Amino acid sequence: MADLFKQVQDYIEAHRSEMLAMWKDFVDTPSQARDREAAMKMADKLVALFQDMGLRVVEHDVGPINSRILEAYWGEDRPGAPIMFGGHYDTVNCSYVENAKPGDENEFDGTPHFRVDSQGNAHGLGCLDMKGGVVMAIWIAKALTAAGWAERPLRFLFVGDEENGHQFGKTKEFLVAHGGGGVCAFNMETGLVSNAICTGRKGTGQAEVTVHGVAAHSGNNYTEGRSAITELTRKIAEMEALTDLSANTTVAVTTIQGGTVTNSIPPICSCIVDLRFGSPKERDRVLTALEEICAKQYVPDTTTELEIREFMAAFDSSSGVQELADFVAETSRDYDFGDMGTVFLGGGSDAGFIQRAGTPVICSIGVRGQFNHSDREYALVESMFERAKLLATVVMRISEYENR
Numbered sequence: 001m002a003d004l005f006k007q008v009q010d011y012i013e014a015h016r017s018e019m020l021a022m023w024k025d026f027v028d029t030p031s032q033a034r035d036r037e038a039a040m041k042m043a044d045k046l047v048a049l050f051q052d053m054g055l056r057v058v059e060h061d062v063g064p065i066n067s068r069i070l071e072a073y074w075g076e077d078r079p080g081a082p083i084m085f086g087g088h089y090d091t092v093n094c095s096y097v098e099n100a101k102p103g104d105e106n107e108f109d110g111t112p113h114f115r116v117d118s119q120g121n122a123h124g125l126g127c128l129d130m131k132g133g134v135v136m137a138i139w140i141a142k143a144l145t146a147a148g149w150a151e152r153p154l155r156f157l158f159v160g161d162e163e164n165g166h167q168f169g170k171t172k173e174f175l176v177a178h179g180g181g182g183v184c185a186f187n188m189e190t191g192l193v194s195n196a197i198c199t200g201r202k203g204t205g206q207a208e209v210t211v212h213g214v215a216a217h218s219g220n221n222y223t224e225g226r227s228a229i230t231e232l233t234r235k236i237a238e239m240e241a242l243t244d245l246s247a248n249t250t251v252a253v254t255t256i257q258g259g260t261v262t263n264s265i266p267p268i269c270s271c272i273v274d275l276r277f278g279s280p281k282e283r284d285r286v287l288t289a290l291e292e293i294c295a296k297q298y299v300p301d302t303t304t305e306l307e308i309r310e311f312m313a314a315f316d317s318s319s320g321v322q323e324l325a326d327f328v329a330e331t332s333r334d335y336d337f338g339d340m341g342t343v344f345l346g347g348g349s350d351a352g353f354i355q356r357a358g359t360p361v362i363c364s365i366g367v368r369g370q371f372n373h374s375d376r377e378y379a380l381v382e383s384m385f386e387r388a389k390l391l392a393t394v395v396m397r398i399s400e401y402e403n404r
Helices: 002-014 017-027 035-054 126-147 173-180 227-239 281-293 321-334 351-359 381-396 399-403
Strands: 056-060 069-074 083-088 120-123 154-159 186-189 199-203 201-212 250-258 268-277 305-312 342-346 360-362 368-370 378-380
Touching: 002 381, 017 126, 017 381, 035 056, 035 069, 035 250, 056 351, 056 399, 069 120, 069 173, 083 351, 126 154, 126 368, 126 378, 126 381, 126 399, 173 351, 186 351, 199 321, 199 351, 201 227, 201 281, 227 250, 227 268, 227 281, 227 305, 227 360, 281 305, 281 351, 281 399, 321 342, 321 360, 321 381, 321 399, 351 360, 368 381, 378 381, 381 399
Parallel strands: 083 154, 083 186, 186 360, 199 342
Antiparallel strands: 056 069, 069 154, 120 378, 199 360, 201 268, 201 305, 250 268, 368 378
């Protein structure tokens, strides 16, 4: 096995320039989530690449607005549950750059899409979040193939609408329905400069609450009116009381609209509630409580409608996540890749959907860097090669993890 480890690491080291070239090619291929046509071209590039590698590729349409899901299989006839690599090939919408258009050569103050500076940092939209992680996953498979490793299947699952929160499509439902069955999964999201492994993220969503009352003249027929505003304000206090900062959960009413004219008891009032869940358990608690609150009636003859829109699923260290993180950290120490702690992050990712599907998953295991979702986004170039070697080593040791 030691010879196999060395072959894989030597292969990655010998192909540094090819990995950098692929990274540049991916970053230089615009795929902002808001631009379906551009994201589909990035998907086409990945499909062709996977097919050239001999992988079986299945493409899944998620609707007319977002780009598609790519599912690729390597060695699926091998015994055992597959090791999964997940993530997204779209990038954040570049709205923070004035007048920027998808594909502009000068989105970032005149600099090209992809460049490496004198400090060894890569720059360009998506270099960190998360095209670097996609490149890593591909070259891990290439290195294992070259070394002759064939112990179990690998499965790749890359989506094209993560930066839109999977709105307007069926990606979330697909991931929950089809993200299970793996021995483990690595979500190749933005790695941290600290070298920590992400074992938890907030889930995100919105609730829209609409109260219907009875309109009446506020002077002549006051007692005949039923105020939707009064009813909703009572409910708002209860909803915001669901916040539990110790559990990383917040419930905040962020917009409100009510009434029709100044001299009438308001017949309608609605609000948007921003939801952030610290764990799947917290998500269930909050959603159940919202339903109970909206079922109450404080002002007679009023009715309340509740619509829940979930964006990203909460992700925590239960269901084998901590055990997987511990195994990766142990491998990193034992094979001289450095110490790795764990961290809980506020931003969402698809790790929560994979966990909900039943596969243990860790997140933020891609290239390391900082400042994604901004024009300061950068990635540490050396981390591309270090992390690829580390995860390839983890894959080759996966039977040890599975048998614990």
